[in-house]
Every structure is written in C-alpha cells, then in structure tokens.
Amino acid sequence: MSLRATYFKRVFEFNFKARTSRGLMRDKTSWFIKVSRENTNIFGIGEAGPLAGLSVDAGPDFEEKLSGVVDSFNTANYENLSWENVRSFVPSSLPSIIFAFETALLDLANGGRRVLFDNDFVKGKPIPINGLIWMGDMDFMMGQISIKISDGFRCIKLKVGGLDFDRECDVLNYIRKRYFRDNIVIRLDANGAFKPDDALYKLEQLSRFGVHSIEQPIKPGSPHLEELCRKSPIPIALDEELIGKYETSEMAGLLDRAKPRFIVLKPMLHGGIKHCQEWIRLAEDRNIGWWLTSSLESSIGLNAIAQLTGNYNITIPQGLGTGKIYENNFESPLEVSNGELFYFSKYPWDPLVSEPDINLPLS
Numbered sequence: 001m002s003l004r005a006t007y008f009k010r011v012f013e014f015n016f017k018a019r020t021s022r023g024l025m026r027d028k029t030s031w032f033i034k035v036s037r038e039n040t041n042i043f044g045i046g047e048a049g050p051l052a053g054l055s056v057d058a059g060p061d062f063e064e065k066l067s068g069v070v071d072s073f074n075t076a077n078y079e080n081l082s083w084e085n086v087r088s089f090v091p092s093s094l095p096s097i098i099f100a101f102e103t104a105l106l107d108l109a110n111g112g113r114r115v116l117f118d119n120d121f122v123k124g125k126p127i128p129i130n131g132l133i134w135m136g137d138m139d140f141m142m143g144q145i146s147i148k149i150s151d152g153f154r155c156i157k158l159k160v161g162g163l164d165f166d167r168e169c170d171v172l173n174y175i176r177k178r179y180f181r182d183n184i185v186i187r188l189d190a191n192g193a194f195k196p197d198d199a200l201y202k203l204e205q206l207s208r209f210g211v212h213s214i215e216q217p218i219k220p221g222s223p224h225l226e227e228l229c230r231k232s233p234i235p236i237a238l239d240e241e242l243i244g245k246y247e248t249s250e251m252a253g254l255l256d257r258a259k260p261r262f263i264v265l266k267p268m269l270h271g272g273i274k275h276c277q278e279w280i281r282l283a284e285d286r287n288i289g290w291w292l293t294s295s296l297e298s299s300i301g302l303n304a305i306a307q308l309t310g311n312y313n314i315t316i317p318q319g320l321g322t323g324k325i326y327e328n329n330f331e332s333p334l335e336v337s338n339g340e341l342f343y344f345s346k347y348p349w350d351p352l353v354s355e356p357d358i359n360l361p362l363s
Contacts, residue, residue, distance in 0.1 A: 001038045002077040005070045005104070007031050009063070012298060012326040018134060028296050028326070031066055032353070033097075035104040036112075041356040044107030045114070046100035047301035048268075054295075055269055056244050057094045069097055081105060084274055092246040098272035103304040106273075114303060114332075114349055121310025126340035128317040130155040130187055135162050141171055152338030155185040155212075155317040161193025165202060172209040185212045185317070192219035192240055199228055207233040215239045215264055226258050235261035242270050242279065252282050262289040264319070266305075269295055273308055280312070293319025299332035300353060306334065306341055 011029050018025040030049030036042060048066060050058035057065070069090055076089065083105035090098045106116040115122050131148035133141055133156055141158075148156055156175075160168045175184060186209060194202055194217045203217060213235045218224060220241040229236045238260045245251050255263075263283050265276045276292070283290045292309045294302050306320050320341050323334050330350035335342045348354070 033100040042112040044104040046103030048096040048100035050096045102273045116307045119310040130157045130317040133158045157187040161190040189215040190217045196224040237262035239264040266295040299330040
C-alpha cells in the first residue's frame with residue numbers, strides 16, 4: 001500500500017499582543033501535512049509554519065510550493081520511506097516542509113499516536129525550559145517577569161535591541177535587584193539588532209547584569225562576527241546565522257571560524273530534525289553548547305521539537321515554552337509546570353489532529 005499525503009491550513013490567533021523585533025504579530029499561519037497508507041485510518045501529522053521575514057521559505061507562493069511537493073510525493077507512490085530520507089524529495093530551500101514531512105513520517109512509523117521518539121520525555125520526564133518575556137512597555141514586561149518567576153521559572157529570556165537601550169538596561173537592573181535571592185538566569189536575544197560599531201559597547205554594558213548568553217547580537221553574515229565572538233564579555237549564541245546553511249562543510253566552517261559559545265536550533269528554520277541533529281553533532285565535537293527552541297509552532301510542531309530534545313541528556317533550559325500563546329491551539333498532552341515542560345500521556349490530543357474521520361479543507 002502506497003503512502004499518501006494531504007495538507008490543510010490553520011490560522012492561529014495570539015491571546016496577547018505579540019510584539020517582536022520585526023513588529024506586532026496578531027496571528028500565525030501554519031500548514032499541516034498528513035501522511036497515511038492507502039485504505040487505512042492511521043496517519044502521521046507534521047507542521048510547516050514559516051515565519052515571514054525570517055524563514056527562507058516564507059512568501060506568498062509558499063502554499064503553491066507545498067502543494068507541488070505533496071503532489072510529487074503522491075505521484076512517487078512510495079511503499080516505504082524513512083523520515084531520514086525526506087531531503088531526497090524536498091529541496092533544502094524548504095526547511096519547514098522538510099520538518100513537517102519528517103514529523104509526519106516519524107509519527108506514522110510509530111502508529112500515528114503523535115509519539116515520534118519513545119524516550120523518557122514521553123514517559124513523563126520533564127524538560128527544563130526558559131520563560132520568554134515578550135517585548136512591550138515597561139509595565140507589560142515587568143508584569144510578565146513577575147508572573148514567570150512566580151510560576152517557577154529560574155531562567156528567563158528577554159528580547160533586546162527593539163526598545164531604548166537604557167530602558168532595556170533598567171529592566172535587567174530591576175530583575176537583579178528584585179530577585180537577587182532567586183538565582184535567576186538571564187538570557188538575551190538581540191535578533192541581529194545591534195550595529196557592529198557599538199555592539200561591543202552594548203555587550204559590555206549588558207554584562208553588568210550577569211547575563212548567561214545573548215543570541216545573535218549583530219545581523220547574520222557580518223564580517224565582524226568572529227571578532228565579536230572572541231571579544232564579547234557575554235557568551236554569544238548563534239541563531240539566524242545558521243539559517244540557509246545545509247552542507248556539513250559549510251556548517252562546520254561557520255563553527256570553526258566564529259567559535260560561538262552556543263548555537264540555538266529551530267528545526268522549522270534550520271533544516272528540519274535530521275539537520276538539527278547534525279548541528280548538534282558538530283557543536284558537541286567542538287565543545288560548543290546548544291539548546292533547541294520552538295519558533296511559534298502550534299502544539300504539533302512543539303511536540304515534535306520537545307520529543308527530539310528528549311533524545312538528549314539535557315542540562316540547561318530549552319526554549320519550548322510557547323504552547324499557550326494561541327487562543328485556538330490544538331489541545332495536547334503538553335503542559336508547562338514550575339518552569340518545566342511535561343508530556344502527560346493521559347491527556348488526549350485534540351480530535352482535529354487525532355481522528356481520521358474529521359475532514360478539514362486542504363486550503
């Protein structure tokens with residue numbers, strides 16, 4: 001019996017004002033690929049949700065490209081296909097579609113239960129995560145910080161570079177003064193917002209607040225990156241810098257030249273599950289730290305990333321705390337408690353993504 005793929009689209013509504021360095025987001029669109037065997041009710045499902053202005057495959061023609069890949073997949077009449085071979089029929093330039101097919105095929109191979117990897121995470125062992133503080137005015141950010149810490153988070157991540165720099169320093173100063181007894185770990189993410197000529201100065205100012213790391217302080221591709229990684233008083237974590245690099249030699253070359261302290265991996269942006277596994281291997285060979293993070297996926301994509309994370313011996317918080325940001329997300333076994341992400345197998349999946357007899361439009 002041949003494998004068959006279909007897809008449907010869903011628009012997710014944020015339950016707050018989601019402001020990023022790229023502006024205000026009111027909703028987020030994702031496409032979901034279902035893969036099944038002919039004449040069966042068992043299917044695997046995966047999410048493709050490229051981010052406008054960031055993903056290499058985002059654009060007005062994305063659904064047309066997705067439809068073409070699905071048609072080609074169905075025309076090939078695959079009898080058996082490993083998730084590890086997805087790049088044999090999906091171009092590297094479509095990383096979110098690679099991620100979706102990998103997820104769907106892994107899910108199908110494990111019986112269509114939304115279990116991709118049968119590891120300790122799906123058996124109940126939680127993953128420590130950071131609490132993300134969204135950009136906004138001072139009161140909004142202070143309120144989020146208070147809630148996250150009272151909810152048990154001991155690692156929080158803040159965006160910098162989108163507001164007045166002195167105000168951003170005031171926020172960090174507030175955290176250190178108010179929560180000095182709580183041993184809070186602070187991560188920063190600049191999304192490439194610092195200019196090369198003042199980046200080192202800003203990093204020196206930010207280092208006063210005992211910052212764990214900062215993601216992508218300057219724009220990707222900058223000739224100043226290597227020097228900044230070498231001189232920065234705050235460990236630099238590369239994120240956007242990894243986008244669009246698909247060959248092992250190119251990946252290794254970047255790590256060897258820049259020598260970052262960390263890399264931050266997003267399967268939706270960085271080439272899918274297998275490609276992120278390759279990034280991890282290369283990083284660990286060079287004693288470079290890493291963590292995995294979601295990129296505004298629904299429960300489907302978040303579940304896949306969390307289960308991938310569960311394959312590793314995790315010692316630092318991961319970026320997997322975005323499960324409750326949508327009004328209309330799919331219900332799932334994923335739950336955040338006391339700064340950790342749990343998979344409660346007793347919680348059911350949403351019927352929309354678990355029942356084969358519910359028909360959803362293809363677009």
